[in-house]
Amino acid sequence: MSRPSLPLALAVIVVAGGLTGCASSTQRSQVQSVAVEFVTAVEDDKGADACALLTSDAEESVSGATDVPCATAVLNLEESGSQVHHVQIWGDAAQVKLGSDTVFLSRLSAGWQVRAAGCQSQPGAAYNCDVEG
Secondary structure (H helix, E strand, O other), rough: OOOOHHHHHHHHHHHHHOOOOOHHHHHHHHHHHHHHHHHHHHOOHHHHHOOOEHHHHHHHHOOOOOOOOOHHHHOOOOOOOOOOOOOOOEEEEEEEEOOEEEEEEEEEEEEEEEEEEEEEOOOEEEEEEEEEE
């Protein structure tokens, strides 16, 4: 069974975002904290810490088809700054724009986790992400 592509999933999130209300300040704080922690871990060369914040699918995508472990591969992401510019939450999905990155998160049973990172907006198209899951 194939999974929906990230562009399709992001389009659904954007549409859903226009239809939903506000998230609680606790959720916003949690989402922001995970995104900042992820970006900071990459900037500080703490690959294992960054990988621990990824969904399992995102963790698999970091290494791609190589035998490079996530903790090494994730450090290839270009991260610059962790100042948060914008947070949006739609139910169990969230987007955080911070530094030079846009990070997408999912709320799972273990809490909020990064499902896409290294994402850049493409004019007239969905985000292009270095890590997606």
